Amino acid sequence: MRKIVLAGNPNVGKSLLFSRITRTGAATANYAGTTVALDVGRFIFRDEDYELVDGPGIYSLEGFSEADASALRIIGEVDPAAGGVIVDVIDATNLERNLGLTLQLISTGKPMIVCLNFWDETKHRGVAIDVPALERLLGLPVIPTSALDGSGVAELVAALSAARPSPLKLEPAALETEYRWRLIGEIVGEAQRLEHRHHRFLERLSDFTLHPVGGPLSAAIVLVSTLLFVRFLGEGLVNEVLEPLYSRVYAPFVAGFARRLPWEFLSSLLVGRGTDPLGSFGVLTSGIYIALVLVLPYFFSFYLVFGFLEDFGYLPRLAVVLDKMFHRLGLHGYSSIPVMLGLGCKVPALMSTRMLGSERERTLTIALILMSAPCLPQTSMIISLGMNYGVNTVLAVFASLLAIAFLTNLAINAMMRGESSEFFTELPAYRVPKAGLFARKLGRRIAEYFAEVLPMIAVGILVLNVLDALGVIAFITEAIKGPVKALLGLPPEIAPIMILGFLRKDVSIALLAPLGLSSGQFVVASVFLALYTPCVAAFFTLARESGIASMLKVVLLVLAAAILGSSALHGIFAIFGA
Amino acid sequence: MLGKGREVEEECVGDSLDLTSLRDGESGRVVGLRGGREALEKLQAMGIGIGAVVAKKSSAARRGPIVIEKGRTQVALGYGIAKGILVEPIG
Incomplete structure (x- = not known):
């Protein structure tokens, strides 16, 4: 089997090409650093078996982050004797900058082909590339592709058999930056013509979203309209479509089915007890109700907007606007991207911290991811239940979480000395997302x-x-009754909820429904359940990303913040009588 | 102040400006670079080395990041990195 490695600068569409070639779904988005781990896929072409590896993007053959290191490793592992090939993926609208890495790859002496991706965008961006001239200058096959619509991908795969080491003999001096860029200047001068063209709408929009006034203004507009959109679409789907479907069609059907179940244990597992969809606690009743009726609509609405912002290219620009705020926390703006991913699910968010440089930055960012807001399923449940108390209760939950996260991060920042590295990212051109993708x-x-x-x-x-x-729940309930009452002002029934909350965070909130909590108690319980421990999936991701010891440190820290923060909230509510 | 690694001084020319004091929309030729190893390496890997011509697109308020354009690439740089890029204004 021949091993093919995709190498290139960040955000040149490697993962998109990977998906096109292997017909699998690798995560893609329009910002540098979407891919932090290796994706490996297989394909067969003309009876030959290929393995395709997609790694994080890099600017040079020198690595600084964990993501860089894994990209360099797979390039190093390309074995010419075993038919290995490097596919150097270039953003055709940005030829000059991309050739820096190309020359370095050529100097490894490994068989290569060059892929000019985003070829369809060159025309309206006023870029004309003479492909035969570029082939001649680099001494390598050059294939224009457009991974967004899939054109040229078949030709790229066919060209793998023509891969060869470039005959360009680069003296060691050629790798000295100044000489290298002079050489690139010569290549570009011969193979590329740039036309002057007027600024397009998307470029004006980009300028506006980076402007000192326009940037914060557009960030506020995007934030508010995202919240409103998610709320109205999510709420509309729940109230108008899914809730009626559940109560009129599904619930009667399941109730009839349950009556025919002979085995009581099975029936209590599947449909639970009673008819309240939140209180009955069966897989087919509460399980379906939480997952499908209460969470899915918000999940769908959130990722509809978030996916658009990701593919459009807004996130790195928002990071520029947020940079100042993140500096107060000892971070820089790029950390906002993992934190924003964490609004959806903590697992991809924790993995994306690999694109950050230092250990310190990663720890600070992980604390923010885990604490600043719950994951989306839990958020949906807090909104669904909290709205029974009124919008102020919901806002109080999120405001308290943000406050606790900020205070904790300030504390970690003060403890972990050291400067954070500086903001440094490429800003991709805005792209209108393709519907199918x-x-x-x-x-x-x-x-x-x-x-x-x-x-x-x-x-x-x-x-x-x-x-x-086994009586374990009774035991734990008895043991934590006193402290839970004194510190948090919550009933002892919170004990089994804490156990379940480790498995599914959204379900833990749902379990609060039958307890008849006051609005203040609901805020304290939601904040506590959002923080006290990551869910099991996030827990294992954290262990894998940062090692057991440092995972335990973060988990204990977050638990301490949860206890302190929610006790403080309970105290505040007790004093002001909420 | 620029990330990890030792401080490096590449070349320094007497009466040049740094990127932060260039006006938005103005262009300049890079005449000196100083900063941490990682930042310098990354700048040069993007083609922003001595002699490169860059245009300043915008700067965020209160020492926020600075956006520059080199060819068709736009890069956002933290204030500290921009402070280490010395330029001679053009035109």
Whole structure:
């Protein structure tokens, strides 16, 4: 099997090409650093078996972050004797800058082909590249492609058999930056013509979103309209479509089905007890109700907007605007991208911290990811239940979380000395997302959510039933009754909820419904359940990303912040009588 | 102040400006670079080395990041990095 490695600068569309060639779904978005891990896929072309590896983008053969290191490793592993090939992916609208890495790759002496990606965009951006001239100058096959619509991809795969080491003999001096850029200047001068063209609408928009006044203004507009959109679409889907479907069609059907179940244990696992969809606690009743009726609509609405912003290229510009605020926390603006991903799910957010440079930055960012806001399923449940108390209660939950996260980060920042590195990122051109690609990405996210949510709820209910039968729950409830009452002002029934909350965070909030909490108690309980521990999936991701020791440190820190923060909230509510 | 690694001084020319004091929309030729190893390496890997011509697009308020354009590439740089890029204004 021949091993093919995609190498190139960040955000040149490597992952998109990977998806096109292997027909799998690698995560793609319009910002530098979307890919932090290796994607490996296989394909067969003309009876030959290929392995395709897609790694993080790099600017040079020198690595600074963990993501850089994994990209350099796969390039180093390309073995010419075993038919290995480097596919150097270049953003055709940015030829000059991309050739820096190309010359370095050529100097490795490995067989290569060059892929001029985003070819369809060159025309309206006033870039004309003479492909035969470039082939001659580099001594390598050069294939124009457009991974966004898939054109040229077949030709690229066919050209793999023509891969060869470039005959360009680069003296060691050629790798000295100044000489290298002079050489690139000569190549570009011969193979590329730039036309002067007027600024297009998207370029004006880009300038506006970076302007000292326009930037914060557009960030505020984007934020508010995202919240409003997610709320109204999510709420509309719940109230107008899914809730009626559940109560009129699905619930009667399941109730009839349950009556025919012979085995009581099975029926309590599947449909639970009683008819309240939140209180009954069966996989087919509460499980479906939480996952499908209460969470899915918000999940869908959030990723609809977020996916658009990602593919459009807004996130790095928002990072520029937020840079100043993140500096107060000892970070720079690029950390805002993992934090924003964490509004959806903590797992990809934690993984994306690999694009950050230092250990310190990663720890600070991880604390922010885990603390600044709950994941989307939990957020949906807080909104669904909290709105029964009124919008102020919901706002109080999120404001408290933000305050606790800021204070904790300030504390970590003071403890972990050292300067944070500086903001440094390329700003990709705005691109209007392609509908098909966009829909597939949304579909994949929803599928991943379902792959986890229903099995986890089933496991959770099983675990709770077993612990209940063994008397463990009664024991824990008795043990934490005093401290929970004194510190948080919550009833002892919170004990089983804490256990389930480790498995599914959204379900833990749902379990608060039958407790009849006051609005103040609901805020304290939501804040506590959002913080006290990451869910099991995030827990293992954290262990893998930062090692057991440092994972335990972060988890203990977050737990301490949860106890302190929610006790303080309880105190505030007790004093002001909420 | 620029990330990890030792401080490096590439070349320094007497009466040149740094990028932060260039006006928005103005262009300049890079005549000196100073800063941490990582920042310098990354700048040069993007083609922003001695002799390169860059245009300043915008600067965020209160020592926020600075956006520059080199060819068709736009890069956002932290204030500290921009402070280490010495330029001679053009035109």
